[in-house]
Amino acid sequence: MLERVNHSTIAAPVVEILSVDKVFANGTRGLAPVQLAIGPGEFASLIGPSGCGKSTLLKLIANLIEPTDGRMQWWRGDFSKVGSPGRRLAFVFQDPTLMPWSKVDTNVRLPLDLAGVARDDANARTAAALAHVGLTAAARRYPRQLSGGMRMRVSIARALVTEPDLLLMDEPFGALDEFTRNKLDEDLVRLSHERALTNVFVTHSIYEAVFLSSRIIVMAANPGRIFAEFKVDEAFPRDDGFRRSGRFAEYCRALSALLSDASLASVPL
Amino acid sequence: MSRPWVQQAWFGRVMAPLVVGVLIVVAWQGACEHWEIPKYLFPRPTDVALSLMENWAVLFGALWSTLYVTLMAFAAAVLIGTLVAFVFVQSRLVELSLLPYAVLLQVTPIAAVAPLIIILVKNTTVALTLCATVIAIFPIISNTTIGLRSVDPGLAAYFRMNKAGRWAILWRLRIPGALPFFLAGLRISSGLALVGAVVAEFIAGTGGSSAGLAYQIMQASFQLDIPQMFAALFLITLTGVVLFASMVLLEQALLGKWHESSMPAER
Numbered sequence: 001m002l003e004r005v006n007h008s009t010i011a012a013p014v015v016e017i018l019s020v021d022k023v024f025a026n027g028t029r030g031l032a033p034v035q036l037a038i039g040p041g042e043f044a045s046l047i048g049p050s051g052c053g054k055s056t057l058l059k060l061i062a063n064l065i066e067p068t069d070g071r072m073q074w075w076r077g078d079f080s081k082v083g084s085p086g087r088r089l090a091f092v093f094q095d096p097t098l099m100p101w102s103k104v105d106t107n108v109r110l111p112l113d114l115a116g117v118a119r120d121d122a123n124a125r126t127a128a129a130l131a132h133v134g135l136t137a138a139a140r141r142y143p144r145q146l147s148g149g150m151r152m153r154v155s156i157a158r159a160l161v162t163e164p165d166l167l168l169m170d171e172p173f174g175a176l177d178e179f180t181r182n183k184l185d186e187d188l189v190r191l192s193h194e195r196a197l198t199n200v201f202v203t204h205s206i207y208e209a210v211f212l213s214s215r216i217i218v219m220a221a222n223p224g225r226i227f228a229e230f231k232v233d234e235a236f237p238r239d240d241g242f243r244r245s246g247r248f249a250e251y252c253r254a255l256s257a258l259l260s261d262a263s264l265a266s267v268p269l
Numbered sequence: 270m271s272r273p274w275v276q277q278a279w280f281g282r283v284m285a286p287l288v289v290g291v292l293i294v295v296a297w298q299g300a301c302e303h304w305e306i307p308k309y310l311f312p313r314p315t316d317v318a319l320s321l322m323e324n325w326a327v328l329f330g331a332l333w334s335t336l337y338v339t340l341m342a343f344a345a346a347v348l349i350g351t352l353v354a355f356v357f358v359q360s361r362l363v364e365l366s367l368l369p370y371a372v373l374l375q376v377t378p379i380a381a382v383a384p385l386i387i388i389l390v391k392n393t394t395v396a397l398t399l400c401a402t403v404i405a406i407f408p409i410i411s412n413t414t415i416g417l418r419s420v421d422p423g424l425a426a427y428f429r430m431n432k433a434g435r436w437a438i439l440w441r442l443r444i445p446g447a448l449p450f451f452l453a454g455l456r457i458s459s460g461l462a463l464v465g466a467v468v469a470e471f472i473a474g475t476g477g478s479s480a481g482l483a484y485q486i487m488q489a490s491f492q493l494d495i496p497q498m499f500a501a502l503f504l505i506t507l508t509g510v511v512l513f514a515s516m517v518l519l520e521q522a523l524l525g526k527w528h529e530s531s532m533p534a535e536r
Binding site: 062064091093095097099100101102110111113114115142143144 | 421423424427428430431432433437441442445446448527528529
């Protein structure tokens with residue numbers, strides 16, 4: 001059932017990673033040369049054992065770090081054009097990273113304030129983003145007064161308020177309990193579908209990867225590399241029904257097997 | 270609010286310590302009465318209160334003088350200390366070259382330097398303020414420096430990703446993040462400013478320059494007017510308590526809603 005991905009069929013890739021590798025300052029090899037293209041509207045998950053470079057790959061895509069060798073392209077151009085309409089990028093960290101001294105709405109409005117968006121416009125967009133993640137009632141509360149799941153929602157609202165075209169998330173729900181995680185996964189699938197977002201999502205969870213993704217990229221370590229990838233051929237938006245389906249179980253079983261192989265292939269050289 | 274009054278917050282905060290205070294004063298009075306201790310050895314609370322009323326004009330003038338020096342020194346310490354901290358975080362080299370001297374100020378006992386300052390500076394008030402500033406400044410420098418440095422690395426990365434300018438990072442990230450540290454520094458520094466002012470007054474007093482509550486204590490001790498010593502001491506303590514309480518209130522006003530240190534304990 002695993003359909004392979006042919007990169008050359010992606011017509012107008014949002015991100016292209018062209019034989020990029022990354023060696024860190026201390027000499028550790030983070031990534032062996034990697035080749036990857038992600039097309040518009042794809043939900044791509046990166047999954048693999050620790051040290052496989054999935055976070056490194058995500059940071060390269062976010063331009064938080066520079067490749068040691070190779071080339072990166074965003075919307076067929078370099079990073080300087082990222083940020084203009086139709087080429088916006090947002091990053092959601094593993095932690096909510098909110099400003100504890102500011103209320104929820106101020107936190108969500110932050111990227112607009114930093115970009116110098118006019119106050120009224122910024123407030124309207126903030127209210128809309130909060131409504132999108134179901135946090136309108138919490139707008140005037142402090143992060144401290146919220147649960148972990150709600151804080152993560154604030155973090156997502158802060159990403160959505162910039163109206164991104166490409167949303168990068170680094171294990172955003174890793175610290176949450178499974179019920180909350182499932183709920184947020186469902187919300188994320190709905191939001192991405194409504195806004196036609198392109199997503200790159202790092203996760204440790206097989207279930208989460210299968211539930212969210214249109215494409216799963218399995219990575220292996222020593223050195224970090226792409227081990228395998230396949231498509232999850234299931235229509236969006238998805239709901240809890242998919243999670244209970246036999247197809248879901250099939251995908252999970254297949255991914256689980258691939259991950260075992262990836263682990264075996266990750267022994268230090 | 271049907272909670273019994275003993276369990277209410279205001280009771281714990283205000284009433285409980287007040288009750289203890291009253292009990293101590295009553296016990297003190299009772300002990301002095303019972304053993305008939307003469308007031309030139311250990312005065313009763315009533316003697317102290319009487320002395321406070323009789324010498325009010327002198328003591329109030331002295332209180333004002335001490336308070337003035339304390340507040341000026343505190344203000345100077347906050348202003349200069351914060352500026353120094355901002356300079357420190359701009360560059361490691363600057364910090365490394367200046368920090369030893371800040372430490373030097375901190376470790377040299379004020380009582381050892383004060384005579385020199387009092388001789389060198391002609392104006393007594395300025396000399397006293399200088400002494401008090403020297404000992405009040407260090408907590409401000411060290412706390413504010415640590416505060417400005419301890420920026421949440423995740424938030425810092427977020428600001429950088431959003432191409433935030435230097436000012437935006439300073440106003441929206443560094444300063445609010447440093448606030449809890451700065452306020453803790455204020456609390457220590459306000460107390461030290463008072464200590465510095467009183468110590469400096471003692472030393473200036475022995476040199477013949479008269480000012481402040483410490484001078485009143487010295488005068489009273491020369492005249493064996495023990496109740497007046499206690500009265501002056503009471504006013505110094507009261508000043509310290511009021512300073513401390515105002516710093517706590519300031520802290521609650523600024524941090525109460527977001528910082529752990531000012532949160533009421535959850536039941």
